[in-house]
Amino acid sequence: MEYLLHLLILIAFYTLLAQSLNLSAGFTGLISLAHAGFYGIGAYTTAILSTQFGLPFWINLPLAMLIGGVIAFIVSLIALRTVEDYFIICTLGIQVIVFSLMNNLMDVTRGPLGIPGIPAIRFFGINLDDKISFLALSVFFVAIVWFILRNISHSGFGKTLKAISEDEIYAQSIGKKVYQAKIISFTLSAILAAIPGALYAHYISYIDPTSFTVNESIFILSIVIIGGLGNLTGSFFAAAFLVLLPEALRFVGMPDNIAANMRQIIYGLILVAVMMTGKNGLKEFFLFYKGNSVKQ
Amino acid sequence: MYNQLIIYVIQTTSIYLLIAASFSLIYYPAKFFHIAHAVIIASAAYLTFLFAKQLSLSFTLAIIAGIAGAVCIGLLCEILLYSPMRKRNAPALAYLIASIGLYIVLQNCISLYFGDDTKIIRTGEITVGNEIFGAYITNIQIITIFVSIALFITVNLLLQLTSIGKSIRAVSSNPELCNIYGINSNKIILIAFGIGSALAAVAGILSAMDTNMTPTFGFNLLLYGVVAMIIGGVGSTKGLIAGALLVATAQHLAAYYIDTKWMDAVTYVILILFLIWKPLGFSGKQLRKVEI
Numbered sequence: 001m002e003y004l005l006h007l008l009i010l011i012a013f014y015t016l017l018a019q020s021l022n023l024s025a026g027f028t029g030l031i032s033l034a035h036a037g038f039y040g041i042g043a044y045t046t047a048i049l050s051t052q053f054g055l056p057f058w059i060n061l062p063l064a065m066l067i068g069g070v071i072a073f074i075v076s077l078i079a080l081r082t083v084e085d086y087f088i089i090c091t092l093g094i095q096v097i098v099f100s101l102m103n104n105l106m107d108v109t110r111g112p113l114g115i116p117g118i119p120a121i122r123f124f125g126i127n128l129d130d131k132i133s134f135l136a137l138s139v140f141f142v143a144i145v146w147f148i149l150r151n152i153s154h155s156g157f158g159k160t161l162k163a164i165s166e167d168e169i170y171a172q173s174i175g176k177k178v179y180q181a182k183i184i185s186f187t188l189s190a191i192l193a194a195i196p197g198a199l200y201a202h203y204i205s206y207i208d209p210t211s212f213t214v215n216e217s218i219f220i221l222s223i224v225i226i227g228g229l230g231n232l233t234g235s236f237f238a239a240a241f242l243v244l245l246p247e248a249l250r251f252v253g254m255p256d257n258i259a260a261n262m263r264q265i266i267y268g269l270i271l272v273a274v275m276m277t278g279k280n281g282l283k284e285f286f287l288f289y290k291g292n293s294v295k296q
Numbered sequence: 297m298y299n300q301l302i303i304y305v306i307q308t309t310s311i312y313l314l315i316a317a318s319f320s321l322i323y324y325p326a327k328f329f330h331i332a333h334a335v336i337i338a339s340a341a342y343l344t345f346l347f348a349k350q351l352s353l354s355f356t357l358a359i360i361a362g363i364a365g366a367v368c369i370g371l372l373c374e375i376l377l378y379s380p381m382r383k384r385n386a387p388a389l390a391y392l393i394a395s396i397g398l399y400i401v402l403q404n405c406i407s408l409y410f411g412d413d414t415k416i417i418r419t420g421e422i423t424v425g426n427e428i429f430g431a432y433i434t435n436i437q438i439i440t441i442f443v444s445i446a447l448f449i450t451v452n453l454l455l456q457l458t459s460i461g462k463s464i465r466a467v468s469s470n471p472e473l474c475n476i477y478g479i480n481s482n483k484i485i486l487i488a489f490g491i492g493s494a495l496a497a498v499a500g501i502l503s504a505m506d507t508n509m510t511p512t513f514g515f516n517l518l519l520y521g522v523v524a525m526i527i528g529g530v531g532s533t534k535g536l537i538a539g540a541l542l543v544a545t546a547q548h549l550a551a552y553y554i555d556t557k558w559m560d561a562v563t564y565v566i567l568i569l570f571l572i573w574k575p576l577g578f579s580g581k582q583l584r585k586v587e588i
Contacts, residue, residue, distance in 0.1 A: 031389060082571055084388055085329045089522060090571055093564035096519075100561035218396060225393060261404040268404065271397030275390045276381055 005131035007243060009203065012138035013196045014239035018223040019142075019149055019232050020192035025221065026230035027153060028185040029165030033217045034075070034091040037098035038190040040212030041068045042197020044102060047115040047207050057121040057202055064194040072190030076183045083168075095217050102209040114208025121202045134203055141195055142236075148192075149232055161185055162230070222267050228280045242267055299431035301548055307437045308544035309537075310444035311503055315521030316528070316536050317448050318495035321455075324468035324531065325481070325488045328391035329522070332373055333496055335402040337514035340366035340497030341504035342406055345417045363497040370493025373398060374486050382482065399515070406511040414508050417501075440502045447495060452533055454491075464488050468531075516560075520547075523567045542566065 017039060024030040045064040049055045055063075079090045102109050109115065121137065152158045160181050163171040172178045201207050223242055227234030245266060249259040274280075315337070322330050344362030347353045353361065377394060418436070425434035455461035463484045467474050471481040503509075503517060520543055528539025543563055550562040 029389075031393065078568055078572055085392055086526065086571070088389075088392060089329065089519075089526065090568065092519070093523075093567050096564050097561045097568075100558065104555075104557045104561075218400065221393075222397075258408065261408045264404045265401050265408075268397045268400030272377065272394050272401065275386070275394035275397065276377060278381075278384055278386055278390070 002131060005135055007247065009131065009135050009138055011240045011243045012142050013200055014223060014243055015142050015236045016145055016196040017193060017220045018227060018235035018239050019145055020189050021220055021224050022230065022232060022235050023149055024186045024189040025224050027158060027161040027165065028182060030182060030186055031088055031221065032091040033088055033214065033221060034095040035193055035220045036212045036216035037095045038068050038072060038193040039197045040098060040102055041071060042194030043201040043207050044109055046198040046201040047118050050118050051115055061195065061198045064198045065191045068194035069187055069191040072187045076186040080179060080182050080186065092214065095214055099209055099213060102212060112208060114206055116206045118201050118205045138199060141199065145192055145195065146232060222271050225274060226270050299429045301552060303431050303433050305544050305548050307441055308548065309540045310441045311499055312520050312524045312540040312544055313448050313537060314444040314495055314499040315517055316524040316540055317451055318492045318499065319518065319521050320525050321451065321488050321492040325464050325485045326378065328388060331392065331395040332398040332402060334514035334518040335399055336366050336370050336493045336496045337500035337517055338406060338511060339369055340500040341417060341509050342410055344501050345415055348417060359501055362501060363494055366497035367490055367493045370489050371486065374489040379482060403511055410511065412511060414510055416508050418505050436506050440506060443498065443502065447498060451495065460487060520563060523563055526567060527570050
């Protein structure tokens with residue numbers, strides 16, 4: 001039961017991560033490989049604030065979002081000068097730099113040793129250290145983020161983002177502020193990624209840089225693509241699928257060390273298949289629905 | 297001490313140059329970032345290891361088999377994945393994402409079969425190396441420098457002088473027009489994949505013999521090569537040399553004056569600085585966004 005709750009909490013985290021990345025990758029067409037970096041920035045900000053300054057969760061979270069947002073804003077000013085392949089390589093570079101800072105700035109982040117002893121979340125003197133109440137909190141955040149992103153996607157701004165992802169030059173020609181919209185989308189996406197970061201730090205109570213690697217970024221991007229670009233419900237189902245996949249593999253009797261590799265092979269294959277057939281997400285394989293994949 | 301630093305820089309430059317050349321040979325005609333190239337680099341080294349250590353072939357034969365195997369994988373990537381996508385007119389980013397997926401699949405296959413621990417393909421004792429001007433250089437490092445530079449020159453001559461090379465350059469500049477003039481662009485891209493994979497395979501084996509290997513070592517090498525290519529400016533041989541030299545020098549200076557752990561970060565900081573102030577590299581062509 002405890003383990004099942006743990007899996008549900010993980011699904012909530014990855015739903016948050018995938019949906020926030022979906023804002024920039026799906027709605028706007030900015031495929032980013034720096035998302036685990038922003039996730040990590042959220043987690044590390046929270047960890048440092050709570051262990052060194054003893055601040056509670058409800059102060060840590062806005063601060064983590066603020067710091068993540070400021071860094072993402074500066075980064076986006078640079079990265080968004082490039083397009084397509086170059087943009088992806090640029091975000092990959094940012095991811096490596098962020099990881100490198102987490103891994104090597106011994107004074108601040110304790111490097112590979114990680115930061116232990118992050119306290120559980122407290123609300124009005126009640127410790128949220130049991131899994132059920134933590135799950136409730138995570139689901140609460142998933143609901144809020146889902147609601148925000150859904151509203152954005154239906155708003156005029158969301159339409160602008162969709163126009164950019166479909167034809168950037170045309171969007172610019174009809175007077176949309178493309179560069180500005182891209183910066184807002186990228187920054188907002190990073191701000192939202194700080195939420196699962198902060199939750200993760202308080203939940204696991206120990207963080208180290210290995211949770212925020214390039215591979216993690218690729219994993220989050222895979223969830224978005226498997227769920228379908230611009231499809232928030234799809235992101236949720238893909239997150240659930242990929243989190244539960246190792247459990248399914250273990251269930252059919254595969255040893256843990258092989259299951260870890262098998263999971264990556266399976267999601268890699270799905271990624272290749274989705275791109276190769278030009279379908280938007282895994283669901284279109286089953287629904288026989290013809291749609292567009294990554295937009296030009 | 298500076299002599300030693302210079303030798304390291306030359307050796308690293310030559311490896312990055314070879315990787316950048318192999319990557320750009322595919323990038324120019326095919327026009328997408330073939331991230332799965334990282335696995336070609338690693339698979340050549342691992343196949344050599346398989347043939348030499350586990351099947352106990354002679355080392356020369358194992359290297360040839362390793363390169364041949366890696367070329368086959370490279371060709372299969374093109375035939376089974378990219379070529380059908382091109383027929384379907386997939387958007388540019390789809391290739392990159394598919395190649396990331398392919399990279400994950402193949403890298404994990406290597407991990408499954410060989411394990412994640414460090415493997416050694418070097419044969420014989422580790423020697424101090426030969427002394428030149430008070431610095432030490434191992435035989436492998438000498439071979440690396442000469443083979444890489446020789447291959448780099450050969451490839452450039454091939455691109456400039458032979459008809460295949462001219463076809464590759466023609467497809468790079470305009471595939472549709474090539475098809476009209478009777479050059480089969482798909483065939484040319486396949487040839488580019490073959491040559492590019494062979495070069496990457498050599499780079500992978502040389503690098504693994506110098507510093508040993510893990511299943512992911514190709515990814516870092518490839519990214520340094522890509523950074524060198526972007527810094528140098530796409531489509532320029534001199535730029536490629538300058539880019540590789542700059543990346544290698546910066547990494548070794550960072551390792552010498554700061555710490556080896558900052559080598560990665562320094563590389564990408566340089567990339568980002570270039571993308572801000574000189575997005576076309578030392579001498580590059582226009583980034584493609586609109587084609588009319």
